[in-house]
Amino acid sequence: MKAVPGKNTRPTTDKVKESIFQMLGPFFEGGKCLDLFAGSGSLGFEAISRGMDTCLFIDKHPQAIQTIKENIKLLKLENNTEVYRADAFRALHAASKRGLRFDLIFLDPPYNKISYEKLLDTIEKLNLLADGGLVYCEYDPSDKLPEKHLYSTIKQANYGGTIGITIFQKTGGNVND
Structure with missing residues (x-):
């Protein structure tokens, strides 16, 4: 699988990825x-390889989108994936308008650039996570x-003082209920 060129992305190491999927459920x-x-797209591709049916990939950087598309072709996953630059x-609002709900959402934004409070509130408000789903x-x-x-x-886990990981599970209900 190809990595995004340059230093704008922080690839999740194979060791951390293996630990992540042991926590999520193998x-x-x-x-x-x-x-x-x-x-x-490495987290989404790993989820598909472990049994997820489909993955929607989102990134706002053109190089990332190009890399994801190349990896989709390489892995022959055209029928299991969608990719959007956004x-x-x-x-999240576009997914809600399409009526999408996800069983698993990966949030790995650039550190200290995006509010997790705002991301999680938006996911809750738009009811994008299925009951029992994981973030x-x-x-x-x-x-x-x-x-x-x-x-x-x-x-929750901490890897070498450089990566923090938390996995949430939706316990039920909707903010709008």
């Missing part, structure tokens, strides 16, 4: 995945993630 039984801030919040958050461990009333924290 295999899935179908479902829809959203890889927001996708970079090369701002994260615009993409994977990767962040600078010096950041504190917000507590969310519809999500329970099911896993």
